Amino acid sequence: MTPNSEIEKKIKELKEKKEKYEEKLKFLYKNFRGVIHEDSSSEIKYTQIKVYESFMHSIEEEIKKLEEDETSEKTYVPVVRRNSTKTTF
Secondary structure, eight states, X not given: OOHHHHHHHHHHHHHHHHHHHHHHHHHHXXXXXXXXXXXXXXXXXXXXXXXXXXXXXHXXXXXXXXXXXXXXXXXXXXXXXXXXXXXOO
């Protein structure tokens, strides 16, 4: 398996995770009416929403990084240095 296909596979898995958690987040938003004072249920829902939002953000950042790595690998040109046997004092 080539490095690019591994990156593509990882990106695909992350996009699937993102879709899954987007659906969960939409469901939580649909039923959320804000944090009610001294209501532990609404506080727990708010915490869940914030955790999912953070998780979504980290997935998006990882996808972005992997896509950048994928394009940089395609454009990589190795540098060959000649006359590297020179000795300097």
